[in-house]
Amino acid sequence: MKILITGSNGQVGTCLVNQLANTGHDVLALDRDKLDITDSEQVMSAVRDYCPDVIINAAAHTAVDKAESESELAFAINRDGPQNLAQAAQQVNAAILHISTDYVFAGNKVGSYLESDDTDPQGVYGKSKLEGELAVVSSCDKHIILRTAWVFGESGNNFVKTMLRLAQSRDSLGVVGDQFGGPTYAGDIAAALIHIATAVVEQGNSDFGTYHFSGLPHVSWAQFAQTIFDKALEQSVLSSKPIVNSITTADYPTPAKRPENSRLDTQKITQTFGIAASDWQAALCHLDDYMA
Known part of the structure; x- marks a missing residue:
């Protein structure tokens, strides 16, 4: 299988490259210095030259x-980037796997979001990601949209790393307690994408469309932080843990509105591809790797 990865230096991209190493697959991993996905001619040229079976877009x-x-x-x-990649994929009869986000929803639903629920992004990020989804769907027949949320991993900047860094110098922290979602390990996203790529390219699975993939159990940011500190203490990554004070969204204003509810229902991806929700707690078992 020939796999073209964009955004190869990001959280998910790094995991994809690591997991595909020594698998026998032919992988072309490109970061933004090697491929500007917003340049349609550059994208078309790269895709035609390599002629992949599947493009995994981890750039965003x-x-x-x-x-x-x-x-x-x-x-x-x-x-524009996803549209360029999807159009190029269509030209060479490749599949495209594109990562999207919970921010395409309003974030005010009671319960978990289904793939079929109405979208209603509340900010520029969510609107741009939704338009990216629509561009991929309209430009390439063989597409998978993978919506995820609360991504963390050993590389890049993320909530786990931030909490561990702050815990080294603070006795207490205020963390938002009225936003809920499923923390998702970047390595699990990469594994899910590889599984789907194998299914659609090598096994002829044609269940294209939109899927949700994130972690369980659902928690608040404050609960997530508490679990990180508990695990860090158990693993002697921290000698003591700060007190987590649950605060409201109103207490921590940000330029972009955050979804109150980022819970994604993952039953469809489990039923279709046999992929279980991300076990984010298991991904916190080696927190020393997040401190490097």
Whole structure:
């Protein structure tokens, strides 16, 4: 299987490259220095030259707050880039696997979001990601949209790393307790994408469409932080843990509105591909790897 990975230096991209090493697959991993996905001619040239079986797009503008003041850049990367990749995939009869987000929803539903629920993004990031989804769907017949949430891993910047860093110098922390979601380990996202790529390319699975993949159990950010500190203490990564004070969204204003509810229902991906929800607690068993 020939796999083209974009955004190869990001959280998920790094995991994809690591997990595909020594598997026998032919992998072309490109970061933004090697491929500008917003340049349609550059994308078409790269895809035609390599002629992949599948493109996995792990490139994105994920700075949610910055997107509010960098809307042109956010739409270029999150909408135009995926469209360019999907059009190129269609040209060479490749499948495209594209990562999206819970931010395409309003975040006010009671219960978990289904793939079929109405979208209603509340900010520039969510709007740009939704338009990216629509561009992929309309541009390439063989597409998978994988919506995820609360991504963390050993590389890049994320909530786990931030909490561990702050815990080294603070006795207490205020963490938002009225936003809920499923923390998702980047390595589990990568494994899910590889599983799906294998299914659609090598096994002829044609269940294309949109899927949700995130972690269970669902928690608040404050509960997530508490679990991180408990695990860190158990593993002697921290000598003591700070007190977690649950605060409200109103107590911590940000340029971009955060969803109150980021819970994603993952039953469809389990039923279709046999992929279980991310076990985010298990992914916290080697927290020393997050401290490097």
